[in-house]
Amino acid sequence: MRKKLVGAATVAIMATTFAGKASASSYEVKPGDSLWKIANQFKTSVSRLKEINKLNTDIIFPKQVLKIDATSTSNQSAAPAARPSSSSTGSSSGSSATYTVKSGDYLIKIANMHNTSVAQLKSLNGLSSDLIRVGQVLKVSGSASGSPAQNSPAPTPAPSSGSGNSGGTYKIVAGDTLSKVAARYGTTVNRLKQINGLRSDLIFAGQTLKVSGGTSPGSSQPPQQASPAPTKPQPVKQTGSGVIDTAKSLVGTKYAWGGSSPAGFDCSGFIHYVFKQSGKSISRTSAEGYYNRSYFINNPQPGDLVFFKNTYKSGISHLGIYIGGGQFVHAGSNGVEISNVNNSYWKSKFDSYKKFY
Template sequence: MKKKVATFATAALLSASFSTSAFASTYTVQKGDTLSSIAKKHNTTIDQLKSLNNLTTDFLASNQKLKVAQSTAPAVSKKAAAASTLPQAVQAYTVVQGDNLSKIAAKHGIKLADLIAWNNLKSDIIYPGQSLKVSASSTAPLKAPAEEAPPAPAPAPSQNNNQTTYIVKSGDSLSRIASQFGTTVQQLQSLNNLKSDLIYAGQSLLVNGQGKPAAEQKPSVNDQVTNTDLPLLNEALKLIGTPYQYGGSSINAFDCSGFIYYVFNKAGKAINRLSSEGYYSRSYYVDTPQPGDLVFFENTYKPGISHMGIYIGDNQFIHASTSNGVMITKLSDAYYQKHFDGFKRFY
């Protein structure tokens, strides 16, 4: 009996020892943290933090868990070592409170369509604690249900095999492209796995018809997104390059809230002229943002809500910036991800 107790105690001690050495120290991200500040705090480097946590961007979210010390796990058998390398082929992310698919895609520098495809999602609903794949396999692809759509656009079944590629130009819409190639908007959406009518200049689309694609056009700074079916975005995109002026709310110059006031009223959605804080208090949070929703930022030039813009999809927003006037910016931009508050929608 004593021998059995001693054996059990020894096993428990070894198990505890293995558990202690098998995991790296962790740090919970606080609001305002950056990879640079965390690296300095823990005497490491940004590159080491990225490598240790399989990060592909500098985007951090509040309450995100980060490893801050290299694991010193004891040697294991070849079989165990081989097994331990399998999950590393695909990065995983655990959903936290306040997350949405767009925010997660921006955080990991991936496309929203890829995130949906890799996880075989049938809706935008996610929940805290859910594990999501945030990268493709670098070795062998994970097995997926037969009905899962591949992340890259796939041709829809058709008797017409004369498929070609068309590069979207500024001013294009799905209906215009469909007419040019003798097809329909629905067929274009199906052929390219599009979930909405939103397209952007420089985007490559599969088309199915007898027409020939026009010459490719390199998108300019002002041609990043186009969608003539959304009046709000269409009005906003017309204003790219308009200079910034504090208190401005006319076509001559805008500040961030003046830009919102002008665009919404121009698109037929009457709102009063308020500050960013005023619009913030007259809107509600959304977990799954749609093009045309509001995006808010805090603690930029003053404490609290201090900047805003309009979400245009593909992890981008359009806004009146103090440096460049009306412009399109990615949510993964280091400055804006640090001050990001959330997506909201007018009541």
């Protein structure tokens, strides 16, 4: 939540004329802008914008006035560059290109690969949800599909080895979530929780889940079910691969003010989504709200929180997830990215490391 960014940018060019010639132009930053977006608009580069405006970071804010090269403004209304061909990842047929879904793919990832949007992919393929499956062929350019792609029969998942019942089992690997497993086996999160006796969305690497069939009275419960309910609030266990893997998988997702889904995140929305996907029940609030719901620590571990102050406003205004080695992943103005807490900008804004209560 480094800056308040909303909606699409509205171009406002103010040309300054000297001796009858436009020697320079300026641009007033609008909500939703980033240096990358402005550079593309004026056919220049981020490094050039930073150079002529003497910027040390990529941070900009609404109503800030930036200098633009005079030669850049002449192309401001030019058509955007053509999208890259998908021939390296799919096959072309006529005027449209296709992509075959692979293990670990999701719509936002495929959209970023082909320089398009989730909405466009869903429109092209007649999708009514974000659910896709391995082996599914998606159109990534061309005209909209006449029939929904998801109507084709779902493949029958191969039973995992060592299955202990006729219904089939699945062994959790790092990065899995209940929603991901449910999508893979064509079921729902509620159904998985029901047949496995789960009381929360928390799962862990190495855990074996039943993925079909009824509940078995004699089946053993996952380890977390054997623990007695705590009598008072306990600190959320944030460390481990679940939070980090989920956070890293979203790198490249665009910034959206108030966003809390893979369609776009702000800094607090990113935190809420990642921890929810990792089985941690936290409410959606602001950076300040999360600051007040966490306690200070001296030795941060991967999965802990890192807070910053005085970015786009005074006081606590931004946060991310510490991933080790002085790095953290967060939703910044350029989207979800990995930054170093010791670089000149973030070091000057650093407040503290904390952990959720």
